Amino acid sequence: MTTTDLTNRYHLDSYMEGGPARWTLDRGRLPVRAVILHHTGGWYGRPLDASATVAEEIAQVDALARDHQARFGIGPGYHYLAFPSGRLYAVGKWGTQRAHTMGRDPATGERWNVQAVGVCAFGNFEAELPVAGTVAAVRAALGEVDRIAGRVLPVIPHGETPSADASGRGFAQATACPGALLRATLVRGDESAVHADLDAVRRGVRAAQDRLAEAAALLEALR
């Protein structure tokens, strides 16, 4: 599945208060250092599943973009949006700051909206498990970001982002975003996700062993 590039659709005065130049960065001076993972927490219309059409998905991205533009001055506030269909949309240009995470990285003093790419999955992953398509689309986003950055970047769940204000005082992001169920499924290095992967591998090996035993029994019976 390739990424659908909608970045030109939203790189306009109507979605960027003060015009695109105000939101554009010099990535030579301000490189991307991390990915921050988000969920929308809900839908901008009817909840969509794996069978949704491109038109239905883009209608929700448009609605999210209008909402974010009204509230934060830029819409969408993220760089990528992932859907249960497995489709991934690039919605914010690499060289733009967005509006997805408050505060600054205590390590660099830079705003997270400047130095992190925002990847967001449609849905509420406090309440529901992500379906395979959503997981695949988010993984595709992480892969694309790493390819563009030329290295594997840390992936930070929004609510766990270490943060400081402009004066350097630390604060906690008061949010469950991107939802415990997406976090457990996705975050690299997460113990439960690693164990879940290992369990899946073990189940696969057992199933293969069972099939081999069946085939051996069949051969035995045919002799």
Ligand SMILES: [Zn+2]
């Ligand atoms: Zn978030």
